[in-house]
Amino acid sequence: MANKRKIAYAHHLPGWTVEGGNREALKASRRVTPDEYEEDMRGALYCPGCFTNVERTPKEKDLFTNQRDPFYRHLQRWSHVACVLRAKKPIGKRYDSWEEAKRAIEHEHLAIVKEFLQERPEIDLEPSGEYDETPVEDMDGPISEVPIGRHQGESFELPSKITTVAGMCRNFEKNKDKYFFLPGAIHAVKLAELLTDVADLDRSVLDKPQKPKLYYGKILRSWNAGRFNTSIRMTRLRCGQGAGDFTVKMPDGFCQAKNINDASVGRIVMFYGVITRNGGGIGAEHLAWGEIALIPKKYNELLIPE
Known part of the structure; x- marks a missing residue:
């Protein structure tokens, strides 16, 4: 399955808006595959993964002249919203200063992952909520030097985490927009793009x-x-x-x-x-x-x- 065709269907709901629209109403709306698209649906189709507008390519009902199948793609104006279904090469985030990067960590917009937890913790914690199938096990790691400065070769010493994939899965809707610097990486990338x-x-x-x-x-x-x-x-x-x-x-x-x-x-x-x-x-x-x-x-x- 080619990445550009990962949006198997779009929600069709005329009058719905990304900002302020009721997502449950959108989820309950009609699902339209690229083959079912009609031209009067333009502007009222939304991605099932991030709920932003999508458009069909080609916009007309006919197939491509080379017989490729039509597909949905995200609109450029919503490129700041992370989506696992977006056909997009991951773009690394770089920071102008140590202070900017440190502030991003403090505001939970960036996580420096020193390593993933290798062994099961000796203390078995209880799950902390309805959707937490596993307990929170992430812990603070050492200060790490990471090459995320704006200028070539510029590195910052920043607090790191020894983390778990479970920690990324928890609150995934929020975490998908968060930048993660993984072990061995050369820049931080949004989770959805990783x-x-x-x-x-x-x-x-x-x-x-x-x-x-x-x-x-x-x-x-x-x-x-x-x-x-x-x-x-x-x-x-x-x-x-x-x-x-x-x-x-x-x-x-x-x-x-x-x-x-x-x-x-x-x-x-x-x-x-x-x-x-x-x-x-x-x-x-x-x-x-x-x-x-x-x-x-x-x-x-x-x-x-x-």
Whole structure:
């Protein structure tokens, strides 16, 4: 699936406005695929992921002259709103001064991630709310030198976090607009622009060198391939035909502690790592404690609208 066609449908609601419009009313409105588009819908179509205006390309009902399928795209005036469905190359954020970057951290617009939590904390905390499937485990890290200055080669020493993917998933609607500087990065990027849907991958991803990235995918099935909690749990994610299949392989006990189990069908999982070979397909394995988590159900539509 090409990125530019990631918006499978648009909400059609004449008279609705991005600023001040009732989102529940928009979610309940008619869903229109690019093929169902009519020209009188122009100006009243909205993205199911970020709720901003979209337009069909081409605007007329006819197909492209080269027979490519029509698709929806975001309007430029809403480019400041982060959206996982946006067909856009990630743009790094740089800062004019140490003070500006420090202020962004204090206002929770920027997070410097020193590393992801490698081991499960010894103290088992209780979940803190209805949608918090896992407890908050992020902690302050050391002062880190990061190359996010406006001028080439300029670095700032800033407070960092030792964090978890679960911390990114919590309050995802807010976090998707937040800039994250991940381990080994050269600039800070909005979370929504760091994420890759495993459905967009194929086996060619194994043919070139990889760096760890943030991925997400919808769970189709999850099962313990053995009999014990030390046995491998196979969690199959929705993927494209070019992948064969996509499987997250981790010990069952580890997954159970993450609430990834037989009943996880339909949930979205996010993880940080590299893609590995899995028989005739691809997948992910050997993830650390802080490198994988379920997205709270209420944010599913922001990642995979259906």
